[in-house]
Amino acid sequence: MQASRARLFKEYKEVQREKSADPDIQLVCDDSNIFKWTALIKGPTETPYEGGVFQLAFVIPEQYPLSPPQVRFLTKIFHPNVHFKTGEICLDILKNAWSPAWTLQSVCRAIIALMAHPEPDSPLNCDSGNLLRSGDVRGFRSMARMYTRLAAMPKKG
């Protein structure tokens, strides 16, 4: 408990210090609870998610960093490895491949990498996975693009 708090506090300071270090990631800690964080990540370029801003919710267990944070998308996203309804993310480093050397920041980076490189063979979103597995890249891209526009882009007046 104490260790996780100390570590999160240091990560918080790190984030504050390097705010401009990674413009694609904006990590914000909950005002009253250091075990709850949200992150805003920019969709990687040359993907259907480009131009979108996606919100992630972090819930950090007391055993952190020995056990991984729970992360899910708050913003709707059409991606093979993200559950369309719950936003749950299927990513090995958030499960069995977690290492205590990872930080919230590096998790964000991993999620951005996952957005750019979906793995349709372990899908949480079967529709999306099936489109990619059947080779319908165009179909996948247009669906993903549509949901990016709908959910992850600022509405234009």
Place this chain on the structure above:
Amino acid sequence: MANSASLPALSSSPNDLRKKKRANRSAKLKQCKLDARRDQWLSQVKNKGSNGESSPPIPSTRPIGPRKLDPARDNAAAAESLLGLQDSETEFAAGRRIARKDDRPCSSSISSGCFSGSATEDDEEEDGDSTALDDWEAVADALIADHHHLEEPKPSITAPVPTPAPPSVTPKPPEPRAWRPDDAFRPSSLPNLSKQRSFDVSRGFRNGGRTVVSVSVPSSCPICYEDLDVTDTSFLPCSCGFRLCLFCHKRILEADGRCPGCRKPYGMILDGSPPVFLLSRSCSMNIR
């Protein structure tokens, strides 16, 4: 092993008097930490003994990570940049770190480029610097200094001529290297050579390498972000070269027991030889 076990009992040298003085301030905490350390250290030595004397494959500083991202390296880079920025910008640093920076001459000797094995020793000889020095760290350093007094150090790895130096005499000439490990401009992707070298020394005979390590690898634990102290920096639990502090190592052993750098179980050697006793032994030993 017997030496280190009997170390705290020695009280002849002035170092020890100082040590005692410091120890009185928060004896409990220190003793706890020291005990944990000694346990870890002993098990580490035992582990090494059972590994045989043949040198293992040189561990790469870059752990075999999954996917594209490399958390260990990221953290190392972060730590380095943090250290690099320290001079100008201290507000973000934890108070302990500031205290260290200000009070330990060895830090300044780093930035002046002097890589002497005796720098920390000198540091220990001066009593005046102890005002804000972290207590248990001081104790640990003093222990190591004692260690040096007991067993005549054979420090040099690079130089074939063994430096006879008793701790507080002439510093060794700075080792030639392109980038100092604490250099702010050093590319973070470069492997840290001094770590590897000190590893080789310290695994052979655990006295000479220590001070060199403490001078040339100023870093913080990538798990808890606390500063690595002398014992921690000479502690290399996994052959992949991933370093962490003894506290975190213990916690990991109590959890899944895998190295954060390469995700292999601790005690597993790179060449696939069967796991050694370290894991089970440390687990059973460290029950609070």
